[in-house]
Amino acid sequence: MDRSIFIQMNEISKTFGTIRANHNINLTVCQGEVHALLGENGAGKSTLMNMLSGIYSPDSGSIFIHGKEVHFTSPKESIAMGIGMIHQHFKLVDVLTAKENIILGQKGNFFVNQKKLAQQIRQISQKFGLEIEPDKKIYDMSVGEKQTVEIVKVLYRGADILILDEPTAVLTPQETRKLFQIINKMKEEGCAVIIITHKLHEVMEIADKITVLRKGETVGTVNKSDTTPKALTDLMVGRSVDLSIERVAVEKKERLLQVEHLTVQDSEKVHVLDDVSFTLSTGEILGVAGVAGSGQKELCESIAGLCTVQRGDIVYNGENIVGETPRDIIKRGISMSFVPEDRLGMGLVASMDIVDNLILKEYQNQKGLFIYRKPVKKKAKQIIQRLDIQTPGVHHPVKQLSGGNIQKVLLGREIDSGPQLLITAYPVRGLDIGASHVIYDLLNEQKQKDVGILFVGEDLDVLLELSDRIMVLCEGKITGIVDAKSATKEQIGLLMGGAALAEDQEVKQDD
Amino acid sequence: MIRIVKRTDVSKIKAARIRILAVVLALFTSGIFILLLRHNPLAVYSAMLQGSFGSAYRFKETIIKTIPLVITSLGIMVAFKMKFWNIGAEGQIFMGAFAASFFALQFPDLPKPLLLCLMMAAGIVGGGLWALIPAFFKAQFGTNETIFTLMMNYIALKWITYLQYGLWKDPDALGFAKIPNFSDNAILPKLFDIHIGWIFAFILIVIMHIFMHHTKKGYEITVIGESEDTARYAGMNVKKVVLTAMFISGGICGLTGMIEASAVSGTLSVEVSSGYGFTAIITTWLSGLKAPFILVVSFLFAVLLQGGSFIQTAFQIPQAAAQILQGMILFFVLGSEFFIQYKILPRQNGVEMTAEKEGK
Structure with a gap:
């Protein structure tokens, strides 16, 4: 195919403390291509994209955009190179209209030429098949509409490389379909689109090429036509997994x-x-x-x-x-556990160790003024063993554990309390x-x-x-x-x- | 170019070394300032040490300054652990002193042990209730406790001023605005020539350490400090804990007020708190909210205070200069926290750092 290469990332590495978020990652995205970035949590997808959008800079490696080597030090420079990132959590001002949000932070005259702006927005929306009401306030919008505003915003700034970070997490299936139509339209218009996701069926539906990351390294880049969801999962996890979930019957x-x-x-x-x-x-x-x-x-x-x-x-x-x-x-x-978006806010105390977290719901049943940790320590060891929690010890702060292990601690405690509901x-x-x-x-x-x-x-x-x-x-x-x-x-x-x-x-x- | 990398494996020794280095740098920077005042920094520093350790009397003075700092810091620690920013220790000291003084002045002839116990109880209740006011508004309406407790200080100060210049003014003091001295029965006894506040301080350190780490209340306070949502999920009565903790916090500060009024000034006056309520915020923070460290940090600050007032007379340097040293130390130690958590490396392109290869 004779299409120009929009993004080329060579041997990118990035380390946070002792955690190697990215290690010698290579990624090439061409014009008119939808490229899915697939990987489990902590595989380094977001880190890689944040380097592309100028939020982080790589420790080593080089990035070429439209064939030119770049060293971004701020998101502004990245935007100037035509890269637009749409974050999972929208960055919109609720009380402003769509139009106002679109021009926010842009250089321009003190007075805004309303007519011209409206025209430009209309042009963009027609070109890509986006439905948008420029004068609607953000707080009146549904999630899907907000996302559309985000997309128009980056297109208005002249982006021809779009990065979508888990765009479908908040959408209904119908809204997702609409989004995919938009993405396809962009593809036709010659944009390059990178979509971060962990939903396999979406990848199979929308992507042309798929790059799989695992533990900060590139496992491989495949064409969609050459792969299956099962093969992708195995690549992601690194071993063969059974995707089906059992539904047990209770009489x-x-x-x-x-x-x-x-x-x-x-x-x-x-x-x-x-x-x-x-x-x-x-x-x-x-x-x-x-x-x-x-x-x-x-x-x-x-x-x-x-x-x-x-x-x-x-x-x-x-x-x-x-x-x-x-x-x-x-x-x-009745046991209730709610894992909020930041995953730690409720139910667990981040800086406390496993023992102190396990004691959280039952210390009130202990008699007297004092708190007894000994019996709980034994229980902590049991739960660690039963749920296979990876931790250096029972006295290790839970915030230093990985997400999966943190949630196992939470659920382990709830189940251990022997709830009925x-x-x-x-x-x-x-x-x-x-x-x-x-x-x-x-x-x-x-x-x-x-x-x-x-x-x-x-x-x-x-x-x-x-x-x-x-x-x-x-x-x-x-x-x-x-x-x-x-x-x-x-x-x-x-x-x-x-x-x-x-x-x-x-x-x-x-x- | 440089880049900042998070440290993950800081040993305690290394952290301590960084903090000590920060103190040394603070002394060095203050030294430049002292040089500008045309004094020899080394001479000034050694004079400060002499001023606080040079004689039995001076050392005693240092201890007497350590006691209120330790006790007040312990009180503030309880609130800070809950992330309740109690800046109102000064006012709580005043109100504790006021309540204790009420009994000292009303019942001067009660037997000594009884009167002292009454005064202590009154001091604790006085400071505790004063702290309960902002706690109530915080728990009920979510008001900002920092501003609230700070403002309560001035109300307390002005109340004491009113007592001193008005209601409780000693008619026999020939027009001099002072509250009558306490009777002997209202003065704390001495042990080893220092008032027994030092025993209270030691006992309180142990009690507060156990309280924070081994009681249900202490656990609840810590959980609420970390996450109020989590505390609610666990079925804690957050409001009740906030109120209790603040009563304890204010109560301990109130006890400081009682001790200072009884053992140091011998009466109630606007100087009874001597700014300990504010200095203790610093010592609490620098001790990392740990009871045993409060003792160490408070002692060091008492040395600064005592040494500071000594160089004032010895070198004719205003005491403010010594306070600059205090501020400098706080600034450097807080700043050093950054270097404990992060290290700074030169930026290198294309080459991987060998130092970072270790780990996962």
Whole structure:
């Protein structure tokens, strides 16, 4: 093919302390190419891209953009070379309009030529098939619209190399399809697109070439036509893995939790949960799907007694637990773990060691004024062994462990408390495939012990395979509860977008 | 060009060496300043040491200055561990001293042990309640505790000023604005010629160390300091812990006030806190919020204070010059934290650093 090379990165290395984030990485991206960067967490994808966008500079190696060697010292220089990065977390000013966000930080006259600007934006959106309302405020926009604004922003700045960092994590399947159309359009227009992701089916759908990173090194670059998802996974993980998740069957089922008309308001009196009703049985995994921020957090927190319930009942084992303190609810055998985006904020204390973290929920059961760590130390050793937690010792601060091991500590503690109801939100957030499967196995193990599990997840494929039923939330409302065995991803996608379920599709609830 | 690399494996010895180097550099930099004042820095420094160790009397004075620093630092430590930035130790000292003085002045003839116990209890409650006010507003409405506690200092100071110049003014002092001296029964006894505050300081170090590391409350305070969300998830009553911790923090500072009023000034006055409430913020921070180190750091700062007031008379250098040395040390030691966490390497292109090959 006779296409010019847009990006060439040679033997790039970058070290943080003793951690080798990138080691002699090579990457070549041509004009009109969609290049997927695939790798588990911590494989060095983001580090590599941050060097391309001028946030970090490499310790060694060289970068050529459009055939010219560059040494970026700031993102500004990178933008000037036509590189535009769209971060996972949008960098937009909420109270400004799309138009204002697009010209933000740009050099220009004191007065903005509104007409010309609107025209330019229109031109760009027509060229790439982007739908955008220039005068709409960001806070009125859906996630998909915000992303479009981000894309227009970098295109307006003249980027012909686009880097998208996990762009589909926050999108519904429908929005994802739209994004892929846009990406294809860009490709046709001669841009180069790099997409960072760990979702294999997306890679197979959109990418032309795929570079797989593992532990900071390039494992290989392949053409999409020459590979399969299975082969890519094996490359990513470095060994052969079984991708399927087991759905264990549990016979005896009793009703454990019944939530009725649950309504929760946030501080601005907006209904973050609106008339939510559902049931959960023992030995059942009820998956919760929804675009981020659809009320998942409030649902978990209201059951755990951490947020004020405006209206409705939460009946657990026949008793209404609304209004009880978090402590009482923990004592009833309800365990809640929520892995937030920063992965450490809730549930664990970063600077404390494993022992002090394990003691967190049970120290209050100890008698007297003093805290006894000895019995917990023994337990810590057991959990480390059982869950295969990689740590130099029980007295090692958890923040120095890797993400997977941190989450194992968290889930290990919750399971160890012997709960009857296990609420877990995003337990595999940011984990690689191997570690995720350990977590799924743990959940299945609990299910077999007749524990009722409320599993809030991001990945629809996982939800479909692991759950018995899936409840879909959209803007605080339940748009449907479907049987995971028969539901399809498209169906759930529509529900996530707010479409109501047709009557006959609704799963009969067991009441 | 240079680049900054995070250190991951700093041994304690190396960290200590960097900190000591920082102190040496601080002395050196202050030396330049002293030279500009046309004095010999070495002579000034040795005079400072003489001023704090040179005689039994001077050494005693140094110890007397160490005691309030240690106790106040222990109080501040509790709050800081919770990331509650209690800048109000000064006010809590005043209010503790005020409450203790109330009993000393009202019941001067009570038996000594009883009166002293009453005064101590009053000091603790006085300082504790004073600290409870900002804690309540923080817990209930999320107010900024730094500003709040700071402002409370001035209210306390002005209240004591009012007492000294108004309500409690000694009518027998010939118009001189002072509060009457305490009766003998209200004065702390001495052991080894130093008031027994030093025993309190030692006992408190042990108690606070155990409290922070081996009690449920101490654990809760640490967890809340790290992450309030996590504490809530674990079912802790965050508000209650914040209030309790601040009562303890203020209470300990209040005890300082009682000791200073009873053993050092012999009465209540606007000078009773001598700025210990502010200096103790520095010593607490430099000790890394660890009770045993508080003793060491407080002693070193007491040497600076005592030596500083000595060179004032010996060299006619204003005491402010000694305070510059204090500030300089704080500046350098805080700055050295950067070098403990990071190292600076020359930038090299195309060549890999052998030093970094080790590790994973």
